Amino acid sequence: MTAARQYETLELNFDGAAPAGSEASIRLVAEFTHDGKSTAVKGFYRGKGKYSVRFLPEETGDYTYRVTGEVKAEGSFTAAPSDEKHHGVVRPDGIHIRHEDGTWITTFGTTVYALAHQNKALIDETIQSLKYSPFNKVRMCVFPKHYNYNHNDPEYYPFEKRSDGSWDPDHPCFAFWDAFEFRLNQLFDLGIQVDLILFHPYDRWGFASMPQSDNLTYLDYLIRRFAAYPNIWWSLANEYDLCLAKSMDDWCQIEEFVASNDPYHHMLGNHQCFQPWPVERKNVTHMSWQTKQVSRVAEMQRKYGKPVMIDECRYEGTLPEYWGNMSAQDMTAQFWKTTVQGGYCTHGETFYPGEDEIVWWAKGGKLRGESPSRIAFLRKIVERLPGPLDPCVRDLFTLFEGKTEEEIRAAIAKLPAEKRGFTAAVCALDPVERERFFHSEYTYAGHVGEKAYLWYLGDQCPAVFPISLPENGKYSVTVIDTWEMEKEKVLKDVSGGVTVRLPGKNYVAVLAEKTD
Amino acid sequence: MTAARQYETLELNFDGAAPAGSEASIRLVAEFTHDGKSTAVKGFYRGKGKYSVRFLPEETGDYTYRVTGEVKAEGSFTAAPSDEKHHGVVRPDGIHIRHEDGTWITTFGTTVYALAHQNKALIDETIQSLKYSPFNKVRMCVFPKHYNYNHNDPEYYPFEKRSDGSWDPDHPCFAFWDAFEFRLNQLFDLGIQVDLILFHPYDRWGFASMPQSDNLTYLDYLIRRFAAYPNIWWSLANEYDLCLAKSMDDWCQIEEFVASNDPYHHMLGNHQCFQPWPVERKNVTHMSWQTKQVSRVAEMQRKYGKPVMIDECRYEGTLPEYWGNMSAQDMTAQFWKTTVQGGYCTHGETFYPGEDEIVWWAKGGKLRGESPSRIAFLRKIVERLPGPLDPCVRDLFTLFEGKTEEEIRAAIAKLPAEKRGFTAAVCALDPVERERFFHSEYTYAGHVGEKAYLWYLGDQCPAVFPISLPENGKYSVTVIDTWEMEKEKVLKDVSGGVTVRLPGKNYVAVLAEKTD
Secondary structure (H helix, E strand, O other): OEEEEOOOOEEEEEEOOOOOOOOOOOOEEEEEEEOOEEEEEEOEEOOOOEEEEEEOOOOOEEEEEEEEEOOOEEEEEEEEOOOOOOOOOEEEEOOEEEEOOOOEOOOEEEEOOOHHHOOHHHHHHHHHHHHOOOOOEEEEEOOOOOEOOEOOOOOOOOEEEOOOOOEEEEEEOHHHHHHHHHHHHHHHHOOOEEEEEEEOOOOOOOHHHOOHHHHHHHHHHHHHHHOOOOOEEEEEEOOHHHOOOOOHHHHHHHHHHHHHHOOOOOOEEOOOOOOOOOOOOOOOOOEEEEOOOHHHHHHHHHHHOOOEEEEEOOOEEOOOOHHHOEOHHHHHHHHHHHHHOOOEEEOOEEOOOOOOOOOHHHHOOOOOOOHHHHHHHHHHHHHOOOOOOEEOOOHHHHOOOOOOHHHHHHHHHOOOHHHHHHHHHHHOOOHHHHHHHHHHOOOEEEEEOOOEEEEEOOOOOOOEEEEEOOOOOOEEEEEEEOOOOEEEEEEEEEOOEEEEEOOOOOOEEEEEEEOO | OEEEEOOOOEEEEEEOOOOOOOOOOOOEEEEEEEOOEEEEEEOEEOOOOEEEEEEOOOOOEEEEEEEEEOOOEEEEEEEEOOOOOOOOOEEEEOOEEEEOOOOEOOOEEEEOOOHHHOOHHHHHHHHHHHHOOOOOEEEEEOOOOOEOOEOOOOOOOOEEEOOOOOEEEEEEOHHHHHHHHHHHHHHHHOOOEEEEEEEOOOOOOOHHHOOHHHHHHHHHHHHHHHOOOOOEEEEEEOOHHHOOOOOHHHHHHHHHHHHHHOOOOOOEEOOOOOOOOOOOOOOOOOEEEEOOOHHHHHHHHHHHOOOEEEEEOOOEEOOOOHHHOEOHHHHHHHHHHHHHOOOEEEOOEEOOOOOOOOOHHHHOOOOOOOHHHHHHHHHHHHHOOOOOOEEOOOHHHHOOOOOOHHHHHHHHHOOOHHHHHHHHHHHOOOHHHHHHHHHHOOOEEEEEOOOEEEEEOOOEOOOEEEEEOOOOOOEEEEEEEOOOOEEEEEEEEEOOEEEEEOOOOOOEEEEEEEOO
8 A cells, every 4th residue: 555645745656668659748647536536647757667647645534546548557545644844735825825734834935046957966065055044945947057157068958859959858858857856855855845947048958949849748747747746836937038939829828738737736927037927817826026126015916916926136146247246135135025015035146156157046055145044034033923924005005006097186185184285296296206206115014914013124224113003902012133133122012103212223123013 | 995806705885774665675786897798786785774785706807886776886896816715606517517617516415404593503513514524515495494303493584574474575684694694604615505495395484385476575685695605506495396385387487586686697406305397497507306216317417418416315314204214325325326427416414313303404513424424435536537427328228218119119120139139128118117127227337538437336246347448548447445435456557348356245336547
């Protein structure tokens, strides 16, 4: 009898004859039945006559299965309850995300694009670095990367080549996939979500310009192998809008193919350089957003009603490139700004390398920056909150969104007189100027119902900070130096309007927690 | 014979009977003739039967004058050459400013709105602080100020009151004007330009809501007294668009009145909260701009062809208000960003006060911040340059300005192929998103012809910085730590493409100077 546990991948292995045609899109289906409900999942070929089917049991108890196609088999197993270290697939719940078992998760992402394409020693080092890091999500590519500071060839490529020299996704390079999976397993064991980047434009080998039929064959094989990983997310691309070989129709087909072939409805997003992928599309679970202006997280949460992931907001480091030379202070600030609003931020580290060209953001290795320890400090604070943070939004910010100029004027007329003059002056600005105003004066704040309030002051250095708490509760107030990683409880048993004394410096946060 | 000197105010004093009606708009004109050219200037009444006429000789040599009206007189004087400490009225020259004698000036402004409305000891302290500060321009109000941290009454008000309790600009309070002038004289002696704010909204006494006829009477008197100060600038208002008692027509009339009554064509601007005053108007010499986004200086220089003064960009301090709690690092950065582009920046200091409510930005006193010493460091560097800085502008930024979408597409089609894809992706963004992109990746740089190049890296921390110098010249390259105020010459006799090693930290500037 097969051993199985809830929220952990079950693998069934079979021997048979090698498939006659495609080694990717083979005929192999397993139907799993539990409590009278059946799920069909496709199996995959792994070379040398070996076939596998992977299944993710999301419920405890007895399952039966029936395998048909290239190999035939039947059997049963019992899924034991989760070991409580594992909580199942992450899926959206409104603007937040939680595991299948209901546990909320706040992701603290990092970026190691070509993690899997380095030599074994370097990947081992990366895995060790991740183990002792605050990061519980990593963005990484299936295809190798060609770009500045990325000139090495990987040991394996995902496919064999056709006689004409083109890549042949019908013939996977099994060594590549075995090695890749070894790393996915390690990341799963570390509790790290893998935002798996399926396509990207930084290529010299031809993976970015395969015909669409080959793209879909590649995806078919990948989904058969990886969909049962509880910790996988689908990132259709890194900077899809710079992938010049693909049209919007191609992308829509890719999105639909991934969504409809994934039995578990993993998180699915598409990362852009300029033009965000349409988040409103039904297959898209969250906004995977490259932006430096994280003041817009709450705006996007309101616009789409989905989780907002800041998947690129410059990286901590010293590269000459603008995107790769942010200070540790600014990287830390991006995390605080995003996280207090209930968004999810992603780190990267880009220190100017020596001749080895090892830069964390692409190849991994050791973390050298000063932001990870601060991100760990933030993570600890956020994970002690009684639930996910929702953004506190000032009235003025929502007055304009999605409204005609006439509707805006009507809304202003309804405001109390003392607010009307200032608001009307903002209203008189054109949309570009209004946006500049909102962005430049954004206040970063979130709350967990009336149980907790968290403000992040960023580049503001006030000596006093007036806050407004509910009258019907007692709160403690903690002043947090997010850079020095110090906390001090400054008020106890307060309610209503309170003025908090602050140190008058950058990078301060204020946390109010209900104590009664 | 009257003693006179070029670029210094000449004052002629007369006794007579008190004027019968208005003490402001009196009949008193002096015609000054020099080299066959005549200038008529109006005189003013200063109480107790005393009349004065002030004149600013801008050329050396012999002058005659003839006074008519309430008093009659004739005379002559010789204007001696300037003592070389004084250079005359500041006026625009393209996007830059220079004194009447041709000397370029880069202003380093500060803000002391209610400087003149404090007690004598405090004003004395302010003047001493300015003397040892880097600031050569101060923004200050004629009218007292009522606002947060501004609740004291001044010793004098500008006018007497009518029997109905309203202010009577036809009857100036001479003690006010004498005291105010005493401070203008001190500022002139310190070489400080006075950006004199004629109206503002922060008022509890009624000065902000006088009828327009009273506004003009007030301005008439003020211009008669102050126009001959070489160091005066007219700032029609602080935040004109929050002065709810005045219409755009009122403002246009005020602007025209000031410009047409000022014989010397002093600098004339109007400071806004939201909607910039139309800089293209012919009387307006420069953009007096409240904005936090100083990345837009060069855009406005191109748009208007006039000098751009960042007259409010948040203040260094610890107030709870957003505008008043910027770090010294950020205040310093605003100066560097603005100045390297050939713009002109203005400082303010707003530390949370004790019960005395003394905040520099309104009342003066002592400077406590850490930015003034850095601004002094910047001033020294800029004043050693061989001329005023013009902005270095990347092609991409000018591709969109003032163009239709069709013209933009045509311009992109003409680009070299390797630039086209990226540029087209930027082009596809809507105007709001384009603006966000441009602002977030702005590179702050300026040059003095081919004689000097100055880059400010702000929040970028590269370890290497590739620069491109003309091939036909030898340059030295200096790395500047703008916060630590350290300079190091790192390269000598270089030309063409050069890579500069940098410390990989915030707030670094690079200066390349032609040495052959």
